[in-house]
Amino acid sequence: MTTFPIDKIRADFPILAEKIRNKPLVYLDNGASCQKPNAVIDSISHVYRHEYANIHRGVHTLSVRATDKFEAAREKVRGFINAANANEIIFVRGATEAINLIAQTYGKANIKAGDEIVITAMEHHSNIVPWQMLCEQTGAVLKVAPMNVKGELIYDDFVALLNNKTRLVAVTHMSNALGTINPVERIIAAAHARNIPVMLDGAQAIPHLAVDVQALDCDFYVFSGHKLYGPSGIGVMYGKQTLLEAMPPYQGGGDMIKTVSFEKSTYAGLPHKFEAGTPSIADVIGLGAAIDYINEIGMANIASYEAELLSYATEQAKQIKGLRIIGEAQDKGAILSFVLDKIHPHDIGTMLDSLGIAIRAGHHCAMPVMDFYGVPATARASFAMYNTRQEIDVLMQGITSLIEVFG
Amino acid sequence: MFEDLRELYQEVIFDHNRNPRNFRVMDDADRKVEGFNPLCGDRLTLYLKMDGEKIIDASFQGSGCAISTASVSLMTEIVKGKTETEADALFKTFHEMTTGKDEQINLEAVGKLAVLAGVREYPARVKCATLAWHTLDAALKNQHESISTE
Known part of the structure; x- marks a missing residue:
């Protein structure tokens, strides 16, 4: 100290x-939102003063410069959570959008009537409501693993909820209301023993814990930039490449397509398939600056x-x-x-x-x-x-x- | 230590928070409405006993912050004996006083309720003071569903 x-x-x-x-x-x-260091504030200002143009579009110098910075930030995020590949880092608006994305793409493609999704009693609304919406749409059932009075997951009861109807486990890495850090290694091991994929909501955990998605072997990991000393309005969905490739796209639009005709469009590869439209370019670069700052300390x-x-x-x-x-x-x-x-x-x-x-x-x-x-x-x-x-x-x-x- | 807050937390408010008046279930109520503030989770149930147009008894149950508890406690005291029209006029004056749209509020018209005028300086707390009155408004309109500040 x-x-x-x-x-x-x-x-x-x-x-x-x-x-x-x-x-x-x-x-x-x-826990609601972190303040920003000069490194982040200055990087955003620097983008708008010297490096700003739309990305992945133009042949002109500024667009290339912005694209390089943007993609460099993706690589910083990859390194920060030790993902195997930068293609597995999808930029979204925040953890909330990431969970909605997973529910509406992976969820809709893989979860049917009678299937079960397991969450815990300590989830933030953003890891409850998107699953309830999916359940309403598909007829799937939401199961809630209980906690004890100290606010700890009752692990045995969680394991007892897993069965051959369970299609996804979605749990918080760290509770925003209680501070509880969940035993995610054991959760993932128990789920994987039954071939059930696991999504971790890392919104609270990410500024406090070193996260290694390969060591954890989680299937999805989501977090927001603004709780990591970065800008608001930007967040990350990590997914294993094989899962992401098999998933249908989320929103349609520019940047997420390979070809478009009025008869049929084909979709771009990862990560662009999930990044329709112009993203929050300067904020992604600002998130990269936040990660540099944290790594320094x-x-x-x-x-x-x-x-x-x-x-x-x-x-x-x-x-x-x-x-x-x-x-x-x-x-x-x-x-x-x-x-x-x-x-x-x-x-x-x-x-x-x-x-x-x-x-x-x-x-x-x-x-x-x-x-x-x-x-x-x-x-x-x-x-x-x-x-x-x-x-x-x-x-x-x-x-x-x-x-x-x-x- | 809390000098800045004297306008907001007056002694009357502490008093009503410690000892809320008319804090009871009313089994023979003519009107019963629940008020809910989803932003903070405050809930209250307001009971009215009517004699024609006149409110002859008012009581409440529920839990909330000092501002919302004092506001509903004071309200149940002041509306007793008022006609529906008088209570509705009071609701409008109270609303004006706490949301600060009219600088010329006649504080005499609101009597003891004037202690809640301080919330207008605290936008985050205005709904704590007005929850009781929105619930009363619903009761006067004879709505039976729960009402919400949002």
């Missing part, structure tokens, strides 16, 4: 110098620094009377969800905001998780590599004071 270059990192994120309600910003809403260093932050925050939170932590999994990422006796999370959120502290208050797009714990909402502090122990002290002091005010 002493070697972690926290001062340099904080200086790299200009927004951290903002004052909120005349107080220094304490940004603890990273090192994912392992970030993970161990955040683990220390979480353990410090948990220790401090446990000393506050009337505070209950929601989500106490053994294996947990940098998220502290909590409730206070008789004080609604929205009041906590407004009170802390007046002290310059940004947290999330609400159901975190995980209403079933809230129902499980019998609360309408929770307050959530979620940490990133630029947060400090001092900020956690400010948070805890704020919580203690607001409890006093509410009496």
Whole structure:
């Protein structure tokens, strides 16, 4: 921890110098979206100033320059998650679009009436609703693997749900509402033993854990750029090449075709088959810059620094009377969800905001998780590599004071 | 420590949050409507007992933040004894007061409800204050389905 270059990192994120309600910003809403380093902001600005044109189209120099940068970003993403081939990296708007894409292409082609899809009790709405829509369209059935009161998947119950009707397992790598990190290696092993493909929702996990899709052997892995210190509006769907090749295209349009006539069109190969239309070019390049930035610091260093932050925050939170932590999994990422006796999370959120502290208050797009714990909402502090122990002290002091005010 | 919030969290609001008035199920209610704010998950059930045009009793159940609890608690107190037309007029004034469209609100007309005027400075919290009143509006229109702020 002493070697972690926290001062340099904080200086790299200009927004951290903002004052909120005349107080220094304490940004603890990273689970919703992360702030951006200069490297990302500058790269986007650089694209528009020097490198911008449409990609994969023109013969002119700028188009070639933009295309090279765009494809270089794809290669950076490939390296970051250690995919075998850059063709397996599909750019989409975010994790949500990636899951919808998989449901509406892979799902529609392979999942029929009576088939089953297995998710877990801790999923974000974006890994519930697209499957419910697919089930409505096909007559398939959604099965939900339960969790225990600590917010951990009950692994044996999950395995018991797998049978010869199961066509897909779609689980979160790390829960956004609880912080739980799922035992994805064991999940994948159990599913693959029955030849069931596995999709991992990596939206929360990607900024906190080193991800190696080949070592995991997952079939699909999805994440958003904006939670990885990159721009919003851009995300990634990784899929194994054999699966992607067999899948029908998602949207039709330019860039995804080989030939078009009024009688019949033929589709482009990977990755373009899934990338109809002009993508968010500068943002893809910005995501590449975010990955460069993270690699410079090192994912392992970030993970161990955040683990220390979480353990410090948990220790401090446990000393506050009337505070209950929601989500106490053994294996947990940098998220502290909590409730206070008789004080609604929205009041906590407004009170802390007046002290310059940004947290999330609400159901975190995980209403079933809230129902499980019998609360309408929770307050959530979620940490990133630029947060400090001092900020956690400010948070805890704020919580203690607001409890006093509410009496 | 929370000086900036004094306008929003007045003592009356803390009081109604700690001890909500008319917080009970009404078995013989003439009107019963559920209000839901899907953004925050707040839910309340509003009960009205009518005598012709007149609201003779009002009560509620549910859970929400201090602003929404105080708002519904104050509302059940103030609408008791009002006619439907008077309650509807109050709803409109309250809505104006909290959404800040009219700077010339006559705070006397809203009485104790004036303590909720502070939410107009907090756009993220306006719906906490108005959920109760939208639910009342539905009850006055004799709608029986749940209503939602979204």
